[in-house]
Amino acid sequence: MNFTGLLFLLVFLPIALVVYYIAFKRLKEYVLLALSVVFYTFGELKHIWLLLIMIVFTVLIGRMISHIDKQWLKRTLLISGVLANIGVLFAFKSMIAFSVSSAVTILPLGISFYTFKAVSYLADVYKGTVILKGTPVVHDALYLSFFAHIQSGPLTRYKDMVCKPEPKRFCDGVCRFLMGFSKKILLADILSHITTEVFATPLDGFAAGYAWLGSICYSLQLYYDFSGYSDMAIGISKMFGYDCMENFDHPYMTESISRFWRRWHISLSEWFRDYVYIPLGGSRVKPGSRVYLNLFIVWILTGIWHGMSLNFIAWGLGYFVMISFERITGLPDKLKSRPLKIAYRIFTLFFINCEWILFRASSLSYGAGFISHLFMRSTSPLVGRRTTVLMSEYAVFIVIALILCLPVEKLADRLTGKSRAAANAFGFVQAGILIAAFAVALSFVVSGSNNPFVYANF
Amino acid sequence: MTEKSRIAAGVTAAFFILLLFTGFIKNHPRGYMIKLYDHLVEAFDSDNGEITGVSKIENDYAKSMPYRSALINLSGLITRKLNIRDYYGDKNIYVTDDGYIVGLYPETDTGYEYNETVDLYKFLKENGINMIYVNKPVKYSDDGSVSNMFGLETYTNRNADKLVNGLKNAGVPVIDLRENAAAEGMDIKDLFYRTDHHWTVPAGLWASRIMAGGLNEYAGYDIDLSIYDDENFEFRKFENSWLGEQGRKLAGSYIGLDDYTEVKPVFETSFVFKDEEGKTEGTFDDLISENFYETEEDVYTAPSFHYSYALKGGCVNNDVASGKVLMLTDSYDHVTAPFISLAVHELDTLQLRDLDSSFDLRDYIVKNGYDTVIISYAQFMIGAHDDASSINYRMFDFGF
Structure with missing residues (x-):
């Protein structure tokens, strides 16, 4: 169930x-x-x-x-x-x-x-x-x-x-549940059509465009799968009167790799911070270099928590290396110019994308090969054709998934300003979208195309 | 929802609660609770404690959902509007530019199929029994054009070419229906339903005539092929009447409905059917379950019209004096075996995928005294043995 x-x-x-x-x-x-x-x-x-x-x-x-x-x-x-x-x-x-x-x-x-x-x-x-x-x-x-x-x-x-059961919390819970349900069924599960295919393709059938499409879609799929699940969990909690901590905060809007983990699976990051990192001494240890040992332990454990295989350990190590790098260099805070800040954000997203490849890959060697194919030219015209077909067929879902990575709701709140009428109108538009999305999502569930949650495997 | 839009949140919650409880009340909640409880008790009693039945109950629940057809059509409408042609690619369902559902098939070396078939042929020849291999097509004869459409490889025709050429070179009599269709200038997809992988009843009649011709050519029969002329049959067409097995997955709103044509001989027939209940007398009409398509059920719950034709086990045609044929069949032969039975005295059918490895095919053929064996396989059976989980894994298990 x-x-x-x-x-x-x-x-x-x-x-x-x-x-x-x-x-x-x-x-x-x-x-x-x-x-x-x-x-x-x-x-x-x-x-x-x-x-x-x-x-x-x-x-x-x-x-x-x-x-x-x-x-x-x-x-x-x-x-x-x-x-x-x-x-x-x-x-x-x-x-x-x-x-x-x-x-x-x-x-x-x-x-x-x-x-x-x-x-x-x-x-x-x-x-x-x-x-x-x-x-x-x-x-x-x-x-x-x-x-x-x-x-x-x-x-x-x-x-x-x-x-603290009360009608307001219950209504919020319902809205949150509907949002999560739609994110899971209409974005995560539909994008999984692309990722399942791409990640099942042998590396000799790869091309750069195909690999980029598969990896970006996986980054999006995992986000909507897990944040959709979290929305539903939070929504159900609220329906029964319990508030619940947030687990995601627009993670792909992050400025750096360290800050990504303050936006992604927040409850896990905070758990490791409170029950592993701080008991080990956190960042207030002497000598100062011991902080890197603490970070190393935290990230190795985070990797192992996801799975005891080489690709998860490499995934954890990757974060350890880059978070340590940011700590040593003071990046991206030291960057003063806007273009450099943007460039660093792009690099951050690229790094996270590569990390998700290792996370999804069936083995470390497959993951490494996949990443190397992000930069290889296609040798097969059919792979190029396949990339075009997938992009054109799933374009709407990919674009919606990309747009919803942005803090759309906060933006709309800002636009409606202090006008109560505008806020109410936006609320009804939002409610209409939620209900319509839920009806469509339900139709996909009934037609038998929903998948299990990715994080239920961990 | 923002802090400022409490009314909208309230309306959404009211809608959700209404939907939740309407769905709950309308879909036999007591029945499903009993089912869940029974499965739980069963699972507690089983050795491994697995609840294998919950997913089945979930499926049953979906099937009895109120407004199920409307919901399936809604999902189909969206995938159609977005022109997603391989949404069910994981189930090998792809929609061509001209609206036909096709499947894609991986490359195979055909060595297994070749060895099994040639060895059976030699065995039968030693025992004075004729054998004909019939290759039944899929909806496309050019792998390249379909590959290019989806950007994915399919090898079904190349696999079939490899096997058919090998068998011909080994001296095995082969009827490759792709060649017949090409020779008659037919578009091969016209033989098929758009929404189902099977071919139509008129296609079955067409193929039966060619197979009967094969019996004349390779097995010394003297069948008057004019019995298969159109004027000897009554065609009854039901337009936009059903949805094939793959079409139900995609939804009628996506792929549209298929036509169905019933074909029955206008001449009198007399059979003895060898079915599970023993031997019963009857006519050709008894091979057709017309209640399959004369139904009030919607297209998602109605039985598959293709299976309305069924020659279970075998039959004796009282109007034909000679010929005892065994057909090794697949599901396409629901609409060929009945028509072939019009031309031979006795026809039995076997589907090897229904039998386990203890079944000795060669012994069965010899003991039952067949004069001819027809292996009648859709070409996607070639290579099924590469996948041990395929339901067609044993189709070429001829005892080599």
Whole structure:
């Protein structure tokens, strides 16, 4: 069961909303927890026991940490809790990477996400930034298993999970869900037609134009797939009264590679910052060069979190090298002229594009070969013809995807200014577009052309 | 939504809730909840705990969605307006400039198919049994023009040329229907539906006449080919009446509907059909399930008209004295086998993809005393053995 499936949309969600809103206030979190278990069961029955055991174990450790005064015991409990959670994740990732068992070919649904939430929960309780006294245990269990976040995040923090159901939040949630649904089905899934084909093509059938088209479309597809998912997750959270942290902020508008990660998968970047980078000493370490060791550890771990294969490690290393480079040189802030700043932005996007190639490639050698073909001339006229066909057929979707990378909504807000009438008119235009896009997206789902979420594999 | 447009957000939310609950109430929620529960119980009881049924329930749910046809047509309309001709390329569905759905096929060396066919031919010859290989075309005879249209390679005609020439050189009697179509000045795509990979019923009649001629030429039969003249048949045309298997994926609003023509002999016929229930007496008309196309169902739920013709197993034609033929068939032969049965005493059909590897074809042929074996394959069967997951993987498994 996933957010773009009809069973979720037209069976699970209506039942969940009705049951949740008619339940007594003190029972609402129990209802949501039960719904989350049902959601997970239909998504991954095979691993429901693992999820339940990990939740019980983590909550038990968390509660013990919060009730014990002895520091050494608290630390021991924290370390055991973190190691157990990370150990299970690492074991599954290893089994898949090294094909240990034919029974384990894909990760248990959401394990990378609920493991990281478990670590943040334990660490926050240990640090005292989260006070468990007075909060029911069900709240902890719900934090770890909430169906809106279980599949691919965002990696929200325990302290931010506060239920405040109100009509305004619900309406915002619906709009956000519709936007995410349309982004996923109408942009990500349609662009995947191009990327699936290009990334399945042997390198000897490549040409520069074809490679550029495939890689740019993949950069766009991944953005709309994951940000679409995040929009839906945020929207569903709001429908049930919970605010949820933002996960994307127009990442391709970034000025530099370092700042890209403050705009892309923000909850993951912040998780690594708070639970790995800062505990290692962050940037306030002596000697100053140790900061690069910290960055190296963070980026290697980020790569491994996505997958234990060479291309993900190279992907993480690539970011380590360029973020270190920007830190050493002070770029792009040192650039004063506008053309140079623009040139650096273009270079940043090019670098990110190459990184996504490594991310998507079936192997490191394929990824490297793909990147080298960005600069090779075509030897086959048929590949050139194919590039033209794909570009002309999917031009509308590519152009819309490119335009929506810009902060269109903020721009429109600025244009409507302080005029209430203009803002209302824009709101209705936006609502009309959302509803129309949702209807079209639904038609594509019914005709059977939707794909699973890319980030559900991590 | 911006802070300033609360009313619009409220309207959107109201629309969404209305849609959600209308969809929920209208699409048999209790039935689907029971189905989901049953699958859950089944999965709990199974060894591996996999819920294999949920995706099937999801598909069933989509099929019974209210306004399903309208929604499919909406998606089709958009892909048509944007002229996306390979939206379902992953399902090997491509739309040509003149509105035909075609498939593209990879290159194969044909060695496997050649060895299997030639060895079977030699075996049959040693046992005094005739064999004819019939190559049935796809919708295009020039791979290059289609490749150029989509920028993708297709090798189906070149694969067929390779196999057909090899078989001819090895002395195997071959009927290559592409040659017949060319000799008669036909445009090969006219033999086919636009929205389905199968050929039409009149095309089946046309091919049957040529195959019957092959029986005369290569197997010593003396069939009066005039039985296949048009005046001996009644043609009933249903214009814009159905959507083929690939067309349903693309949507009627994209590709348009296909015509369907029913063809029945005007002369009297008398058969004994060997079907699953035993032997039953009947006429040619009993080979056609007219309820397939005389239906009130919409084009997305109606059965495929092509399969309204079906000679299941085999038959004995009481009006013909001699000839016992085995046809190794694919689904194109739903509309050839019935017409060939008009010319021989006994006709049996086998589809090798339906049989497992324990089936001994050679033993079966000898034991049943056939005088002729016709291998009648669409040319995209060539190379299917390169992909172990293909449903046609075993089509050339002749026991070599």
